[in-house]
Amino acid sequence: MRSDEELMAEVAHGDLSAFEQLVRRHQASAWNAAFRFLGNADDAEDVAQEAFLRILRAAHRYQPTAAFRTYLYRIVTRLCRDHRRKASPSSCPNPDAAPSQDPSPEDCVVAREERRAVQEALASLPLKQREAVILRYYESLSYAEIGAVMGVSRKGVERLLARGRAALGTLLSRLLGN
C-alpha cells in the first residue's frame, strides 16, 4: 500500500485517483474532527469537503515534513476556526446535535444528562483549550502532533490541556464527585 506522502506526490502531478485514495483513507478523521469542533453535521461536511479540496489545490506545495494526518487536521482546525468566526454567536456547538443512540437499558435519563453535561462543558471551553482537548482525548493525537496542528509549542499544548482539564473538572465537579 502506498504511503500518504507517495499519494500526495502523485496528486501534485494531477493524479485524481491518488487523491480519491487519500479521501477514502482519511475521511473519518476529517469528518470526526470537524463534527467535534462544530457540533453540526451540515457544517462538518462542508468543512471536511473543503479541507480535502484545499489539499488538492495546494498539492504541488505540499512538503512531507509532518505526517499527512497532522497536515489534514491543521487544515480542518483552521477551517473550523474560520467557520466559527463567520458564523453567528448562536451557532455554538449544539450538545443535542449528536445522533441519538438506539434506546437501551443503559441509556437512561441520568446517562443522557451526563453526556449533555459533558458536551455543554466542552462547548463552554475557550476555543484553543477546546481544540486541544478534542485533538488529545477524541482524536488521540500526541502533544507534538497537537503542537503542529495548532501552531503552538509542546509546553503550550501542556498548558492548554492542563487549563482545559481544570476547567472541565470545575464544570463537571458534580458529575465527577469532587
Add this chain to the structure above:
Amino acid sequence: MRCDRAQALMDRYVNEGLPLHEREPIENHLRDCRGCQQQLATLRRLLAALRSAPPPPPVPQGFVGRVMARAKEPEAIVARSKLVLSGVSRSAWKRFEFSAGIAVALAAGLMVGMFIGYETWRADRQQEIASATRPADPLAASGFEYLVEPSENSLAQAYLGLTTTSDR
C-alpha cells in the same frame, strides 16, 4: 519525584505507554503520595466522562463521491492548473534568472579581458612605431656628447675668456 512533575506526566501516564525510565519514578511517587493518587483518580474520572460523550455520527453516505465531483468541476481544475502553472512558471523564471545572471557575469568578464588585452596591445604597438620612426642620432651613434654653447655670464664662458688668445 516532586508532585508538580508527577502531575505534569499524569496525562501521558494514563493515555500513553510511558517508557520505563519515566513510568517507574511516577509509580514510586504515586505509592507514597495521597494527593497525587487523588489527582490521578480525578483525571481518570474526567477522561471516562469525556469518552462517555456520544461519538460523531458516521461519515455521511456519498461523502467521497461529493468531494470527487467538486474536484472534477471545471473551475476546480482551472484553479488547480493555474496554481500548478504558476508554480512551474515561477521555477522556470527562477532558472532563467540564474542563467541570465551567469551569462551577464561571463560577458562582463570577457569584455574587461578584451579591454585590458587591447590596451596592452595598443601600448606595445605605439612603442614599436615610436622606435621605428625615431631619427638616428649620429653623435649618439658615434659616442659624442652634444656640444652646447655656454651662456654669456657663465663660469665656462669666463674660463674661455681667460684661456683664449686674442688674434689682435
